[in-house]
Amino acid sequence: MADFAVIGIGRMGGQHARNLVKGKMKGSRLVAVCDIDKKKVDDFCKKHPSVKGFYDHKSLIESGVARAVMIAVPHYFHGEIAKDCLSAGIHTLVEKPLTVTTLEAKSVIEAAKAHPESYFGMMFNQRTNRMYRKAKQLIESGAIGKIQRANYVITDWYRSQAYYDQGGWRASWSGEGGGTLINQCVHQLDLIQWLLGMPEKITSSCKTIGRNISTENDLYAVFGYKDFDCYFCASTHELPGENRFTIVGTKGTIVIKSWKMTYTLLDKTEIEVNAETKHGYGNTGRHTRSYSYGPIRKIIDLIYGQQWRVIEAFGKAIDKKDPSALIARGEEGLRSLTLINGVYLSNWTKKTVDLPFDDEKYAQLLAEKADAERRK
Numbered sequence: 001m002a003d004f005a006v007i008g009i010g011r012m013g014g015q016h017a018r019n020l021v022k023g024k025m026k027g028s029r030l031v032a033v034c035d036i037d038k039k040k041v042d043d044f045c046k047k048h049p050s051v052k053g054f055y056d057h058k059s060l061i062e063s064g065v066a067r068a069v070m071i072a073v074p075h076y077f078h079g080e081i082a083k084d085c086l087s088a089g090i091h092t093l094v095e096k097p098l099t100v101t102t103l104e105a106k107s108v109i110e111a112a113k114a115h116p117e118s119y120f121g122m123m124f125n126q127r128t129n130r131m132y133r134k135a136k137q138l139i140e141s142g143a144i145g146k147i148q149r150a151n152y153v154i155t156d157w158y159r160s161q162a163y164y165d166q167g168g169w170r171a172s173w174s175g176e177g178g179g180t181l182i183n184q185c186v187h188q189l190d191l192i193q194w195l196l197g198m199p200e201k202i203t204s205s206c207k208t209i210g211r212n213i214s215t216e217n218d219l220y221a222v223f224g225y226k227d228f229d230c231y232f233c234a235s236t237h238e239l240p241g242e243n244r245f246t247i248v249g250t251k252g253t254i255v256i257k258s259w260k261m262t263y264t265l266l267d268k269t270e271i272e273v274n275a276e277t278k279h280g281y282g283n284t285g286r287h288t289r290s291y292s293y294g295p296i297r298k299i300i301d302l303i304y305g306q307q308w309r310v311i312e313a314f315g316k317a318i319d320k321k322d323p324s325a326l327i328a329r330g331e332e333g334l335r336s337l338t339l340i341n342g343v344y345l346s347n348w349t350k351k352t353v354d355l356p357f358d359d360e361k362y363a364q365l366l367a368e369k370a371d372a373e374r375r376k
């Protein structure tokens with residue numbers, strides 16, 4: 001049994017804690033919660049007397065009650081808390097994003113390397129979506145051939161001014177380290193790197209449309225790969241918005257929307273069609289299939305969220321001493337963060353950014369933005 005503590009029991013961490021205390025994740029149970037907001041801790045522990053409460057993560061670590069932690073605090077605190085837990089030999093699952101800068105993410109990864117006894121995982125719950133898993137299998141098996149183009153349009157993360165007016169750390173350089181890109185899009189950026197690999201360069205443009213916030217809520221980015229480009233377009237101000245990921249290969253096309261995926265496999269590759277045809281156009285046999293998110297999975301996820309699946313897998317990995325059971329390894333969090341930092345860097349410098357970029361330069365530019373925001 002993996003004994004979990006949840007650090008940060010706000011909106012997301014509160015759900016993780018409630019799911020754990022209900023016994024939703026097989027093989028894992030909640031033994032403690034920790035939050036700097038004492039009332040949240042006291043209220044939770046009053047309702048669930050078997051759960052111990054802590055007001056800071058260091059006393060939680062010192063108590064030795066938890067074998068594993070789920071860190072669900074604002075982004076700027078992820079790195080320090082993760083390093084402290086990993087160094088204390090505690091299995092550590094971090095909410096997305098790993099940290100705010102690649103510079104700090106690398107220091108967390110170093111701490112994890114120094115403590116291989118501590119499992120280190122990332123909360124990339126979209127990887128549990130069976131449509132993206134199917135897409136990964138189609139790409140890796142070579143079924144769609146060589147990738148030629150990818151487009152990801154994600155504009156259905158609608159957020160009103162009222163959402164931003166709740167205040168706190170969101171949509172700010174000083175509190176969150178960015179806006180829509182680092183908060184919502186981190187999931188899509190993880191999927192892009194998970195399915196397509198890492199690009200070589202990034203060109204981007206970020207804007208703020210119709211909201212009084214200091215970060216972006218609208219952006220596009222072109223991720224340049226050796227042989228193709230991936231066009232990424234995201235916003236949180238569009239209604240109804242859309243969620244469509246298209247991946248085109250020489251032998252097939254995958255289109256994934258919110259709840260449904262279709263994929264078309266060609267009898268001959270485009271290269272073969274081009275070599276054979278005597279006409280100015282070409283064609284070949286094709287087979288289109290659909291695949292859905294799954295109605296039962298959808299209902300379960302609407303009730304419990306999708307994230308419980310990642311926590312359950314993390315608990316099982318600990319129990320079975322099998323790190324390959326993790327949905328996402330902690331160090332993989334660096335990749336989506338590299339895309340996030342790279343998009344901002346390209347927007348700030350108005351230049352195409354080659355990867356890898358200068359981590360220290362990025363951290364310094366972000367610190368300047370955060371300082372300027374605080375002075376306003």
Ligand SMILES: NC(=O)c1ccc[n+]([C@@H]2O[C@H](COP(=O)([O-])OP(=O)(O)OC[C@H]3O[C@@H](n4cnc5c(N)ncnc54)[C@H](O)[C@@H]3O)[C@@H](O)[C@H]2O)c1
Nearest residue numbers: 008009010011012013034035036037072073074077095096
């Ligand atoms: N995986 C997902 O789909 C998903 C969805 C929403 C949020 N998140 C992530 O979850 C994390 C929390 O987001 P949220 O929406 O729950 O925020 P929130 O503001 O509702 O909750 C954060 C909680 O952390 C507490 N906290 C702050 N600093 C702390 C510290 N140093 N030690 C202990 N507790 C501390 C706060 O008091 C608060 O209760 C973020 O990383 C966010 O990106 C993930």
